[in-house]
Amino acid sequence: MSYNIPFTGNIATDIELNTSTPSGIPRLNFLLAVNENSGKENEKSHFLPFTAFGERAENFAKTFTKGMRVTLTARVNTHPKEVQVNGEDKKLTMVTFTAQGGGPDLSWATADVTKNAKKGDKPDTSYGDDEAPAAKPAAKAASTPAAKPAAATDDNDF
Numbered sequence: 001m002s003y004n005i006p007f008t009g010n011i012a013t014d015i016e017l018n019t020s021t022p023s024g025i026p027r028l029n030f031l032l033a034v035n036e037n038s039g040k041e042n043e044k045s046h047f048l049p050f051t052a053f054g055e056r057a058e059n060f061a062k063t064f065t066k067g068m069r070v071t072l073t074a075r076v077n078t079h080p081k082e083v084q085v086n087g088e089d090k091k092l093t094m095v096t097f098t099a100q101g102g103g104p105d106l107s108w109a110t111a112d113v114t115k116n117a118k119k120g121d122k123p124d125t126s127y128g129d130d131e132a133p134a135a136k137p138a139a140k141a142a143s144t145p146a147a148k149p150a151a152a153t154d155d156n157d158f
Contacts, residue, residue, distance in 0.1 A: 004073040004100050009034035011068045012047055017061035028057035030064070032072065050074060052099040055119065060102065069109070072102035 012031040019026045029051050036044045050072065052060050064070060074097035081094045104111045 004075060005097075006071065006073050007032060007034055007048065007097070008071045008105050009048070009069070011064050011066050011070060014066050015061050015064050017057060025054050026057045026061075028052045028060050030060075032070070049096045050099050051096065052102075055116070056099065056101075059116065060099065063103070069105040069107075070102055071105045072097075072099050074099045 009032040012033040015028065015030060017026055017028050021027050029049065031047045032050055034046045034048055036046060077096045077098055078093050079096075081092050083090055083092055103113075
């Protein structure tokens with residue numbers, strides 16, 4: 001089962017892309033500060049760990065900066081961890097998130113979006129200038145109903 005959970009918050013750490021991973025796949029780890037009861041007396045911030053991989057990690061690293069407000073969709077990951085607390089062994093469940101998508105939160109900002117070419121895709125330059133594909137026909141303008149002629153003035157019109 002695949003599912004994504006949405007999160008909106010501020011990037012809480014410096015963005016540093018790790019390209020020296022054993023698998024060779026770029027990885028980006030960062031914390032997202034998510035506020036609970038925002039603006040209220042009992043406001044609380046949660047610092048959630050996120051990881052992004054591959055081209056997504058590269059795009060995030062080029063786009064995100066510390067303090068930036070973003071919206072992410074992520075998959076939840078859990079794993080057991082044994083720790084000692086006051087000399088006692090305790091078993092904890094650690095929770096992390098793998099970012100599946102994201103971008104700037106546009107509630108209080110604007111963004112210019114640039115689409116990246118897919119890796120391995122190259123522009124098709126196999127045709128000469130005189131063989132360029134024909135342009136797509138222009139979309140038809142939406143037909144608007146003709147305006148009704150103004151009615152003659154009538155004493156009963158409001």
